[in-house]
Amino acid sequence: MDERRIGIFDSGIGGTSIWGEIQELLPSESCVYLADSKNAPYGEKSEERIIELSIKNTEYLLNKGCKLIVVACNTATTNAIDYLRENYNVPFIGIEPAIKPAAINTRSKIVGVLATKGTLSSSLFHSTSKNHTAGITVLEQRGTGLVEMIENGNVESKVLYRLLEGYITPMLDKGMDYLVLGCTHYPYLIPVLKKMLPEHVTIIDSGQAVARQTKTVLEASDLLTNSTNSGAHHFYTNGDVNVLASILHKAKADHIVSFKDF
Secondary structure (H helix, E strand, C coil): CCCCCEEEEECCCCCHHHHHHHHHHCCCCCEEEEECHHHCCHHHCCHHHHHHHHHHHHHHHHHCCCCEEEECCHHHHHHHHHHHHHHCCCCEECCCCCHHHHHHHCCCCEEEEEECHHHHCCHHHHHHHHHHCCCCEEEEEECCCHHHHHHCCCCCCHHHHHHHHHHHHHHHHCCCCEEEEECCCHHHHHHHHHHHCCCCCEEECCHHHHHHHHHHHHHHCCCCCCCCCCCCEEEEECCCHHHHHHHCCCCCCCEEEECCCC
């Protein structure tokens, strides 16, 4: 059994939605979370820059002694996880838009995907979509500007509502009955989305599936802790500590600090 921490990184605070699912499923595991808010959003950056930032994030977490790393960012997963797996000797868990369950369950055969440019343009996204959406219409929508607003703590502003409405309405007009959130920041938009979506539209994200996969890999690699105590959770950000703290105000965060790297 292994008492080292799980490492989690994202281009900001969005991946805390993934951390929350992991913490709920594996309450005795300790985590180190790295929010690279200074460089958010990754979705507008080149593949080379995304890989460079993912390397820095990975090495930061490895220096903290992490035993497994969750790439809690759709864009970093689709652009960098193959490189990370080839070059570092720890397990990596990635994030992909949950297209498969949406494609299986849709009745209208029309599924919307709200994601960043970096995710929607990646080969991994297109191969995943192609493999699971035969006979399904997939409406791809870039969520330009959403990550920045979430990073600035503007999740309830009228400006965000209008921006999001402009992205969602065309997909509703085309008959979408499932909306896949293809960015780990976007679960923080669910309260707003529920106000604008009709009841027959289901919102789906990857958080619970990622938590289950993390548990599976830890078990298979004999890396689970044998502690029965609650885990300790440390959060690091190179952005606004107050925004991260506000997201975590109801969560078990033992340590929230800023760093000036990157």
